Amino acid sequence: MENNTQRRKERIDRGIKVRTDGIYALMSIRELSYLLLPRLVLILGMLALPLLVPGMYWQRVITITCIYALLALSFDFLAHYVGLVSLGGAFFVGVGGYMAAIMNTTFGLPPWLTVPLAALAGGGICTLLLLPCLPLRGVYFAIVSLMYPLFVARLIEALNILGGTDGITGIDGFSNRWAEQYFIIGILLLLLFGVRRLVNTDIGLVLRGVKDNDQAIRASGMNVTLYKAMAVYIASVMGCLGGACLAHIYMWSGISQFALDFSILPIAATVIGGGGTLIGPVLGCLILVPISELLREFGTLRIVFYALILVAFIIFRSEGIMVYGQRKYQQFERWTRI
Amino acid sequence: MLEATGLMVFYENMLALNNISIRCGVNQIIGVFGANSAGKSTLMYTLSGIMQDIQKKEAMAGGERITLMGEVRYMGEDISGLKPSQRARKGIVLCPERRRIFNESSVLENLKIGGYLASSSEARNTLEYVFKIFPPLARLKKRIGGFLSGGEQQMLAIGRALMAQPKILLLDEPLMGLSPLMQAELILATKGICEEMKLSVIITEQYARPVLPIVDYAYILENGSAVMEGSKQELMDNPDVRSAYFGIEESYE
Numbered sequence: 108m109e110n111n112t113q114r115r116k117e118r119i120d121r122g123i124k125v126r127t128d129g130i131y132a133l134m135s136i137r138e139l140s141y142l143l144l145p146r147l148v149l150i151l152g153m154l155a156l157p158l159l160v161p162g163m164y165w166q167r168v169i170t171i172t173c174i175y176a177l178l179a180l181s182f183d184f185l186a187h188y189v190g191l192v193s194l195g196g197a198f199f200v201g202v203g204g205y206m207a208a209i210m211n212t213t214f215g216l217p218p219w220l221t222v223p224l225a226a227l228a229g230g231g232i233c234t235l236l237l238l239p240c241l242p243l244r245g246v247y248f249a250i251v252s253l254m255y256p257l258f259v260a261r262l263i264e265a266l267n268i269l270g271g272t273d274g275i276t277g278i279d280g281f282s283n284r285w286a287e288q289y290f291i292i293g294i295l296l297l298l299l300f301g302v303r304r305l306v307n308t309d310i311g312l313v314l315r316g317v318k319d320n321d322q323a324i325r326a327s328g329m330n331v332t333l334y335k336a337m338a339v340y341i342a343s344v345m346g347c348l349g350g351a352c353l354a355h356i357y358m359w360s361g362i363s364q365f366a367l368d369f370s371i372l373p374i375a376a377t378v379i380g381g382g383g384t385l386i387g388p389v390l391g392c393l394i395l396v397p398i399s400e401l402l403r404e405f406g407t408l409r410i411v412f413y414a415l416i417l418v419a420f421i422i423f424r425s426e427g428i429m430v431y432g433q434r435k436y437q438q439f440e441r442w443t444r445i
Numbered sequence: 446m447l448e449a450t451g452l453m454v455f456y457e458n459m460l461a462l463n464n465i466s467i468r469c470g471v472n473q474i475i476g477v478f479g480a481n482s483a484g485k486s487t488l489m490y491t492l493s494g495i496m497q498d499i500q501k502k503e504a505m506a507g508g509e510r511i512t513l514m515g516e517v518r519y520m521g522e523d524i525s526g527l528k529p530s531q532r533a534r535k536g537i538v539l540c541p542e543r544r545r546i547f548n549e550s551s552v553l554e555n556l557k558i559g560g561y562l563a564s565s566s567e568a569r570n571t572l573e574y575v576f577k578i579f580p581p582l583a584r585l586k587k588r589i590g591g592f593l594s595g596g597e598q599q600m601l602a603i604g605r606a607l608m609a610q611p612k613i614l615l616l617d618e619p620l621m622g623l624s625p626l627m628q629a630e631l632i633l634a635t636k637g638i639c640e641e642m643k644l645s646v647i648i649t650e651q652y653a654r655p656v657l658p659i660v661d662y663a664y665i666l667e668n669g670s671a672v673m674e675g676s677k678q679e680l681m682d683n684p685d686v687r688s689a690y691f692g693i694e695e696s697y698e
Binding site (some may be wrong): 113115116117118119381425426427430431434445 | 453455457458505506507508510512514
């Protein structure tokens with residue numbers, strides 16, 4: 108055994124990463140900028156995006172991207188911090204969209220009021236409807252949350268309520284396109300940092316405990332179903348918010364808002380971006396939604412390319428972009444002798 | 446029969462096994478003793494090849510980087526690169542820590558799954574043999590695995606490992622959480638299995654006292670390094686071992 112010829116790759120936290128973990132972060136510009144740089148790149152990048160892209164079409168793509176990002180954020184939060192795999196993105200969007208539409212057309216509320224109201228009330232409705240499957244563990248939540256959007260869409264179609272197949276038209280749009288974009292980008296950034304904060308509070312710890320071992324949480328005297336319901340409420344508020352914005356952007360609300368795209372694309376974005384990082388899924392949406400727009404020229408082949416990209420990611424980088432990026436940013440590698 | 450030289454395992458930068466070399470001869474019982482975090486389970490995973498599986502999964506998920514080094518030879522053949530399933534086919538069968546029985550299958554099904562690779566006559570004979578050495582299992586044939594008691598589950602886990610027709614049986618902490626009575630029973634059964642089925646056994650345990658009487662040779666691990674090795678008698682006579690692993694305090698004159 109020639110031990111001196113053997114080497115292995117060592118992974119070590121960067122010194123600056125270790126220093127910025129503590130109070131020392133406040134002591135020097137270098138440490139401060141190490142912490143602030145990634146956040147600033149994200150915030151300024153998002154704010155600059157509408158100014159950088161060419162034309163109205165791509166500005167609209169960015170708004171849609173942000174709505175998908177909200178859904179992906181809510182999916183990642185539920186899946187990786189509470190352990191509930193939700194396929195209900197479409198349900199959240201649909202409920203939020205219809206709520207905003209009804210509030211706007213029937214009661215004449217302006218968009219800046221309908222969006223938050225629709226989000227809060229819609230979140231309540233979604234949580235109530237999903238409540239029966241919360242005490243169960245396993246695939247039940249995923250199945251039920253997948254069935255609801257199909258169920259509601261067919262119900263509206265068959266009973267011809269809420270505008271039937273035509274949907275609800277005549278909804279007020281945002282005052283101008285800049286307000287529309289910055290409103291949604293602002294909400295997205297706010298929720299992104301908000302959820303990041305939430306998962307590190309005490310409640311966030313309990314939620315992660317629910318994912319890891321719900322029996323231990325129960326044994327610690329906490330009501331698992333209650334905490335799950337809280338998490339579902341938070342996630343569905345995010346989804347409904349996206350739906351409400353969507354209704355005002357298209358000035359129309361219809362059963363296509365229950366389309367399964369809203370459930371599936373956020374999951375794909377989470378896979379690409381890196382689950383459990385919260386920011387990863389947002390980045391995943393920023394990559395996937397524009398790609399799917401670009402691929403529109405190929406017609407139905409679009410789905411083929413799309414699927415190939417996803418499969419390639421799962422095979423070669425199943426950890427996700429963000430997990431990989433964080434590691435490269437915070438750690439360095441070197442060969443060491445054994 | 447099984448010979449490992451210079452085994453080193455790193456979990457990221459933490460050294461879990463430090464240059465361990467162990468040998469197991471034909472029809473021998475080898476003991477590996479050590480406290481928690483000494484590296485016993487890591488050693489078992491490395492010998493059975495499961496470590497390579499863990500390594501691959503961690504790499505895919507972007508988790509810890511596991512570095513494996515050293516050589517495992519089985520009947521003179523280098524098997525360091527083989528997958529766990531290939532090693533099991535060659536006769537190196539692990540009975541994992543915490544039993545890991547199939548909770549939702551019945552006792553009989555559990556055993557049948559274990560005997561999947563064996564020919565049907567071998568499986569039938571071994572099944573009979575397992576029921577002979579562990580009579581409670583024959584009585585509980587139809588019971589769902591998850592509803593067995595700890596001792597019965599351990600019997601089932603060993604039985605399942607035997608069904609795979611091992612030539613070397615790796616028992617990882619088989620006595621964990623069992624009453625002293627059950628421990629004695631299991632150790633006796635292990636001894637019997639070794640003699641009747643003509644196989645070798647490597648057994649790890651934290652507390653050496655119940656196991657040491659049946660082993661031929663033993664290694665003592667501490668923080669990933671082998672601090673001592675020797676035959677049963679050598680270890681029994683060593684005052685450090687007596688106090689640390691038997692709970693016998695020497696009286697100082």
